[in-house]
Amino acid sequence: MQIEAGALLKNILYPSDLRKLKDSDLEEVCKELRQFIIDIVSVNGGHFAASLGVVELTVALHYALNTPYDQIVFDVGHQAYGHKILTGRREQFHTNRILGGISGFPKREESEYDAFGVGHSSTSISAALGMAVASAYKGETDRQHVAIIGDGALTGGMAFEALNHAGIEKSNLLVILNDNCMSIDPNVGALKEYLTSITTSKSYNKFRDELISILAKISKNGPDAYGWAKKIEQSIKGTLLKNANLFESLNFRYFGPVDGHDVTKLAKTIEDLKNINGPKLLHVVTVKGKGYSLAEKDQTKWHAPGLFDKITGEIKKTTHDKPQPLKYQDVFGHTLVELAEANDKIMGITPAMPSGSSMNIMMNAMPNRAFDVGIAEQHAVTFSAGLATQGLVPFCNIYSSFMQRAYDQVIHDVALQKLNVVFCLDRAGLVGADGPTHHGAYDISFMRCVPNLIIGAPMNEEELRNMMYTAQLDNIGPFVIRYPRGNGVMPDWKRPFKALPIGKGRKLIDGEEVAILTFGHVGNEAAKAIIDLNAEGIYPSHYDIRFVKPLDEELLHEVFQKFNKVITVEDGVLPGGFGSAILEFMSNHNYQAQVIRLGIPDEIVEHGEQKELWRLCNYDAEAIVNECKKLSKTQPTQFQVG
Incomplete structure (x- = not known):
């Protein structure tokens, strides 16, 4: 079925075409772009709510910046569908995530507009800073570098490492904080509470409306004027917010929060920020799933819903004549609760993937014994190690491809100390449409060389249950269980537990x-x-x-x-x-x-x-x-x- 773009969108092949329009046309472009995403994803599948939430931001960026000379780096990339459609790939967008088609994530070899290949969280600021430093070194002082990072991805330690470094550089870097209180599941932690306090400060919100354009104009008049403006900016913000701003303490100029769905104002704001040198952070408040009411109400469900009826919102499911096996992840989730009911030492840990790993089953049943630690795989592993030192048995569930990020902690904090941490590696093997950034291809190789680890893989759901049962027995030591994405093979999977002899096939x-x-x-x-x-x-x-x-x-x-x-x-x-x-x-x-x-x-x-x-x-x-x-x-x- 051929899906037609709207009257304005059909004439936009590249951002240069977008920039020919009047700013009064941008709102209509956003409506057409959002509808095009809904039309395509409803019949072809893919990530959904994230891209709907940043339609206005995407249009504003490409309108205000000179892309691809100016470089945009998306974090994770779930939200980049609008970007792909506006950068020469509208006619190919129906092939998104299909074998031989375009990737579901930004990819350097796919387009010059994809400044950096992404798929995992919290990388954008580091990459954009590297690009900005390179441009400064080459004398490209007019080149803009933008990192778009969500408040969920900002919980990753790598993002804070990058902010800490960027604050001492003079490079032309703009970090856009896309604040929607969501990653895939609702965000957790102190950072979420801090951002909420900023967005609810009425006095500060009134003040910041005038600040950006004033600074942009005054910064053109020389260093003395700029320094004077900066002192006023810092003192007023500190008074209104009662606490020193986190980002300004890292030497970023902080602007916001601004309405992420006012495309005209966003474009004007970004245009003004181009005139301010050094590291800047623009705090943009958006709604994940914006423009599709069901996605706005249940953002986790509509992160990647599969095929659906765009009118009724009914998510289409494949019909089968006989009962189908559960997904391995659900067998894990139900089994973990069953084991934890019998063993009060068991704890559950996941880095921001409670629904994706089915850890949410234990979080709902035993909220004081299951933890979502945010997008922080390294912390998840060492936190688990700490629990294990106190005689507890943590089941640390991490996607195989994400475990790559915590390899040092597996070796240094778990294996060397022979701690009884159970690593459950979901999505092991080839995962499908998410592609190379998410394939769990390497864990056998990189785990196998680490001393003290037990590494098993179940052939079916019964074997998964038995491995989990065996792993929580006394004095087993570090235990790795890998299993794939998708359904198992046993509709009658819930069978009595049996201890498996370690190392026996x-x-x-x-x-x-x-x-x-x-x-x-x-x-x-x-x-x-x-x-x-x-x-x-x-x-x-x-x-x-x-x-x-x-x-x-x-x-x-x-x-x-x-x-x-x-x-x-x-x-x-x-x-x-x-x-x-x-x-x-x-x-x-x-x-x-x-x-x-x-x-x-x-x-x-x-x-x-x-x-x-x-x-x-x-x-x-x-x-x-x-x-x-x-x-x-x-x-x-x-x-x-x-």
Whole structure:
């Protein structure tokens, strides 16, 4: 279905076209842009509420700035759909997040208007500061650099590190604080309360309406006039707000809060701020989901709702003839509560992903034992370590790709001290449409080399429950459990708990000629493949290894004593991963076999549906069938590795 842009929007291919319009046209542009986003996302899916909330800000920025010479850096990038539509990608926007289409996040190789590739939180200020310092060094004194960061992303420690550095630089940096009290879930912490106190100060709000334009004009008259204005600015703000402004204590000129949905005033404000040198922060108050009433009322639900009827708001669900398995994350959430009811030492921790990880189930059931610590993965890990020193058993649930940000804390604060922290890595493997910034591709490799860790991956929901049960037993030590995004395979998943022997796998099928070794959920692809292979008279063995650290050496001795043709399958990167662990075992024990490793290749995997990416990376059921057929026809004469 072809979706048409509005009368003004259809003539805007690039920001240069937008800047030809009168400022009186901007409100209509915003209406058309917002409607275009609603029309496309309702039928194609994607992130939704975040981009609706910054329509006016996006239009104002591209209207007031000379992009792409002036550079805009979005934080995370969920909110960049309007930006993409205005920067040459309107006709391709229907391919957003589809295999071979445009990315759901800003991406440097996609457009010169995407100044910095993003996907994870709290990076924008650091990147924009680096660009600003580079421009100053090159003498590009007229070039503007803007970081757009939400109040949720501002809870990340990296954002404060960047603010601290930016305050001592003279670079031309504008930080726009998009304050909507939301990340994906409602924001938490002292920063939220501080921003609320600013936005509710009536005296200050009246004062700041005149401040920006006055400063912009007076700063042109020389350093003495500017210094005089700055002293007045600081003293009046300090009196009206009763406390020193946090941002000004870091040497930022603070302006705001301003209405983030008044596009004309926003454009004028940004135009004025271009004339003020040095680091500045503009506090913009917006409503996530603005312009779509249901998204305004339930911003978490409408962060990325999938396909929906834009008129009724009904979110479309795929119908099935039989009951479908729960998502792994929901099995985790319900199981954690079940375990915590029996073990009062269990605590739950997540860095700003309570609904995404289903930690909200425990937060609702046991609010004093489950914590959302904000977008702060490093803190989440060390906070968990602190809990563990006092005899508690923290279940620290972090997306696999986000765990990359807390690697030092895993090593230094948990593994070295052998603390009983249970890391539950959600979204392990290829996640689908969110693409390379969110793929949980590397955790097997970077966790496997750390001493004292136990690393397991369940093949199904029952195994996930049993690993969680085992991990909370006494004196287990650091325990990593990885599981994928999406549904499991067992509608009847809630079965009695069983303690698993650490480092022990299981033989699922006793076959001949070829052994298939799998780690985690991908074992279900092998099970499908074996059904097809049996129909063709090929009968491989199937081993669910369960633990990549420690390995089940007894089981592996059985494999290599019986088979000289082996296939390993994993949903992690091949370098240093599960297959590598099998090769190391084989080499250490002087076995010789023809080994084919299937998994994520040593390259960046783009976005697409999960099954499309499994096929692309050659480790789905079809790929396993093909490799098994090849092996069944070969007669290895020496050690071979594929």
